Amino acid sequence: MNQKVHRIRPARRSNEAVGDIDPAERAQMIGAAARKFEELFDILQLDYKNDHNMQETPMRVARMWVEELLYGRYNAPPAITDFENVERYDQMLVTGPIEVRSTCAHHLLPIYGQAFIGVLPSPDGKIIGLSKYDRIAQYFGARLQIQEELVGQIGSYIMDMTQPRGLAVRMTAVHLCRTQRGVRASMNSRMVNTAFYGEFLTDPNLKAAFLQECLALERNG
Numbered sequence: 555m556n557q558k559v560h561r562i563r564p565a566r567r568s569n570e571a572v573g574d575i576d577p578a579e580r581a582q583m584i585g586a587a588a589r590k591f592e593e594l595f596d597i598l599q600l601d602y603k604n605d606h607n608m609q610e611t612p613m614r615v616a617r618m619w620v621e622e623l624l625y626g627r628y629n630a631p632p633a634i635t636d637f638e639n640v641e642r643y644d645q646m647l648v649t650g651p652i653e654v655r656s657t658c659a660h661h662l663l664p665i666y667g668q669a670f671i672g673v674l675p676s677p678d679g680k681i682i683g684l685s686k687y688d689r690i691a692q693y694f695g696a697r698l699q700i701q702e703e704l705v706g707q708i709g710s711y712i713m714d715m716t717q718p719r720g721l722a723v724r725m726t727a728v729h730l731c732r733t734q735r736g737v738r739a740s741m742n743s744r745m746v747n748t749a750f751y752g753e754f755l756t757d758p759n760l761k762a763a764f765l766q767e768c769l770a771l772e773r774n775g
């Protein structure tokens with residue numbers, strides 16, 4: 555079979571960006587992926603051609619992967635508009651719950667949950683609009699991930715872009731690879747992890763204050 559295959563960029567991990575791809579390349583990728591889904595359904599003996607529920611499924615699923623589930627692989631990160639920290643605010647702020655949706659790199663099953671982000675701004679630095687934190691979490695979630703690395707990617711990006719004195723990212727999520735298959739854990743079974751940066755790493759009181767705010771926001775969220 556001599557089918558034209560999408561150009562592969564240098565080896566990268568599944569949760570890294572290959573960068574913006576243009577609309578023509580995107581359309582070609584979706585078409586090629588749809589043909590491969592047809593082939594996969596044939597192998598799995600799923601008769602997409604005759605099953606009235608599945609006739610559009612190969613193209614629908616191909617488009618979903620390229621445009622939604624893997625959006626963060628083929629698009630640039632959200633632009634950050636920052637504001638001068640005029641009042642030189644330097645106390646901790648915590649935002650959340652931020653809805654996070656992602657896809658597990660091991661099983662291709664959904665991960666869904668919530669993130670909480672704590673920031674200790676630098677009085678000389680910049681601050682960013684609150685909704686940007688949601689957009690950043692959505693963007694990095696739209697790749698094949700494991701939760702440990704997702705939290706780290708969100709944290710590193712915010713650190714790089716805003717250089718606060720400290721940053722904390724906490725995520726609590728349900729993994730369908732644990733609930734839908736395998737041990738079939740309860741849908742309430744979650745994984746929680748946190749990434750700390752700057753003063754959050756060295757100040758136990760700050761860390762404790764952040765976790766307390768997370769629990770309060772979680773109760774109300």
Ligand SMILES: [Zn+2]
Pocket residue numbers: 658659660661662663729731732
């Ligand atoms: Zn998994």
